[in-house]
Amino acid sequence: MYWKSLLNVLALAGPAISCAHHGETEVVPEHEREELLKKWDQEWSFSGIASFAHLRPVKCLIEPQENYDIAVIGAPFDTAVSYRPGARFGPRAIRAASARQMAGTSYNTRAGINPYQSWAKITDCGDIPITPFDNGLAERQMYEAFLELGSRKVVNAAPKGDQSIGSGHPKLVTLGGDHSVALPALRALYQIYQKPITVLHFDAHLDTWNPVRYSAYWQSEQTQFNHGSFFHKASREGLICNSTSAHAGLRTRLTGVNDGDYTNPGPEQGFIRIHADDIDELGPMGVVDVIMERIGLDPEQPVYLSVDIDVLDPSTAPGTGTPEPGGWTTREFIRILRGLEKLNLVGADIVEVSPAYDNKGETTALAAAQVAFEIITSMVKSGVDEELGGWYGRKDEVDAEGVEAVETEPDSETVGKDEL
Numbered sequence: 001m002y003w004k005s006l007l008n009v010l011a012l013a014g015p016a017i018s019c020a021h022h023g024e025t026e027v028v029p030e031h032e033r034e035e036l037l038k039k040w041d042q043e044w045s046f047s048g049i050a051s052f053a054h055l056r057p058v059k060c061l062i063e064p065q066e067n068y069d070i071a072v073i074g075a076p077f078d079t080a081v082s083y084r085p086g087a088r089f090g091p092r093a094i095r096a097a098s099a100r101q102m103a104g105t106s107y108n109t110r111a112g113i114n115p116y117q118s119w120a121k122i123t124d125c126g127d128i129p130i131t132p133f134d135n136g137l138a139e140r141q142m143y144e145a146f147l148e149l150g151s152r153k154v155v156n157a158a159p160k161g162d163q164s165i166g167s168g169h170p171k172l173v174t175l176g177g178d179h180s181v182a183l184p185a186l187r188a189l190y191q192i193y194q195k196p197i198t199v200l201h202f203d204a205h206l207d208t209w210n211p212v213r214y215s216a217y218w219q220s221e222q223t224q225f226n227h228g229s230f231f232h233k234a235s236r237e238g239l240i241c242n243s244t245s246a247h248a249g250l251r252t253r254l255t256g257v258n259d260g261d262y263t264n265p266g267p268e269q270g271f272i273r274i275h276a277d278d279i280d281e282l283g284p285m286g287v288v289d290v291i292m293e294r295i296g297l298d299p300e301q302p303v304y305l306s307v308d309i310d311v312l313d314p315s316t317a318p319g320t321g322t323p324e325p326g327g328w329t330t331r332e333f334i335r336i337l338r339g340l341e342k343l344n345l346v347g348a349d350i351v352e353v354s355p356a357y358d359n360k361g362e363t364t365a366l367a368a369a370q371v372a373f374e375i376i377t378s379m380v381k382s383g384v385d386e387e388l389g390g391w392y393g394r395k396d397e398v399d400a401e402g403v404e405a406v407e408t409e410p411d412s413e414t415v416g417k418d419e420l
């Protein structure tokens with residue numbers, strides 16, 4: 001009775017206390033709109049809502065009409081970690097650290113393009129709302145989200161008239177989140193491309209551990225899904241191409257008393273292993289050569305690039321869950337990524353940024369934001385219909401056949417001109 005009468009009172013009072021606006025929405029005249037844009041449509045690097053690189057934020061999962069060529073998507077999830085948690089705050093931290101990547105100021109000199117002012121429509125699709133209470137459910141949420149977002153229509157055909165398997169599908173760049181997000185991502189890509197995916201994996205660790213390594217006795221379906229075993233699971237499911245995949249930056253301790261983790265038959269054999277130390281003999285470009293030799297440029301073979309930020313040394317990236325001293329510097333790693341610009345990337349992740357362990361200078365998040373920038377640049381550059389040169393946009397070094405002579409020293413005259 002009480003409820004009924006209260007509802008009646010509210011219903012009667014409704015019109016009187018309503019603050020809803022019943023009139024027509026006034027259309028702003030064109031000239032006024034132009035004036036407003038001129039006056040106020042400016043964003044400083046430090047202002048605005050923190051989307052990735054100030055890209056237009058859209059909750060793509062609830063906007064089925066929203067299409068894009070590249071989507072940045074957050075996967076704030078960290079309940080599958082074995083050591084320090086906190087990577088659920090990674091997407092926020094990486095977005096904040098990307099603040100100085102603005103469309104107007106993001107010309108990438110090594111690539112000869114500004115990825116945010118080129119042919120591709122790039123959207124920050126927000127975060128997947130992932131449950132922190134049930135990892136089985138979380139995995140399903142991520143899988144469904146990646147599949148949905150990766151199945152949308154592209155907006156702009158790449159000018160190059162891209163013939164690769166990735167053309168016609170948008171590319172996803174995921175900001176993690178712990179590394180287990182790579183499993184639902186690979187399941188979705190397998191579904192979209194209908195073939196095993198080449199995985200290029202930068203990490204201090206293998207992440208191909210058999211889940212029984214964590215506990216042989218206490219096992220459940222949930223314990224299989226963790227941030228050290230997802231490549232084991234993915235490989236066993238046939239999602240990973242065993243003849244073209246690579247680990248790079250390794251320096252993890254192994255289990256037991258011998259190198260069984262390296263030599264036993266199993267999914268770990270589907271990857272070649274490049275150790276962090278190898279950079280001393282090879283140099284960054286030597287590491288690039290080994291990777292390119294392994295992966296190749298087959299336009300029919302999709303490549304997924306997975307970057308665990310702990311591939312960097314803890315001195316340059318302390319904010320991560322399982323740090324291992326003795327890694328690469330940010331500069332070395334960025335150089336390697338730049339050298340890989342021709343790979344047939346269909347997706348990528350940057351994971352394990354755990355801001356609670358970062359420093360006040362946001363060192364780790366800044367590195368992750370730069371890694372995302374380089375990956376996005378390469379994705380866009382692969383569709384540009386112009387021979388841009390392979391390094392620092394030196395168009396004058398592309399000879400008549402379109403072959404890049406990247407090793408040539410620029411003559412002093414050119415350097416002088418560039419500096420002006």
Ligand SMILES: *[C@@H]1O[C@H](CO)[C@@H](O)[C@H](O)[C@H]1NC(C)=O
Pocket residue numbers: 196235236237238239240241242265266267270
């Ligand atoms: C790769 O190797 C693993 C383990 O040996 C196997 O289970 C899987 O089916 C292989 N994947 C493909 C795509 O052949």
